[in-house]
Amino acid sequence: DTAVSQTPKYLVTQMGNDKSIKCEQNLGHDTMYWYKQDSKKFLKIMFSYNNKELIINETVPNRFSPKSPDKAHLNLHINSLELGDSAVYFCASSPGVATGEQYFGPGTRLTVT
């Protein structure tokens, strides 16, 4: 069974559209994350939730809105997509905020045309 899964794996859409990426973890972890990896492979934290509570909200445009319906899920909704949003988005989870290592999902490659 996949520990951290994301859907979809690929997402191609036009500027101005709204899209969502879903993430689920079956590890029983309390903390989940969203990262953005740009074309130069640089990884940047976007959001983190601990027990469904938002604890990290980096300087991300408010077009990006995370939602955590329960501890096992963290979804990312993006409004009014722009060309610069094209990237690979990774979901991750860890046992707690300061404990254990992070486990990453396979990534969602978003292409905005």
Place this chain on the structure above:
Amino acid sequence: AQSVTQLDSHVSVSEGTPVLLRCNYSSSYSPSLFWYVQHPNKGLQLLLKYTSAATLVKGINGFEAEFKKSETSFHLTKPSAHMSDAAEYFCVVRATSGTYKYIFGTGTRLKVLA
């Protein structure tokens, strides 16, 4: 504030020769350090972690890293490279306060030549 610097953006080695990927860190307190590997079009996989136990840390696939406080380094090594080791490698430090977030290095692309 914590930070990591990966000293080489690209490293090329021949198959069967040693691998050295360099990472320096900056941290006011005893850090937690990690190495992750990312194969092409894949997610990140943990290779090994240092969390203030033994300074020589063994990981998966024959990799190991040594924590050297005096040099503020956490270099990744492997005695003999395999073609399957070709990937992007990330050194990570976890912040020691606040949200304890991961701070990633810029990555080192390892190329293994036949």
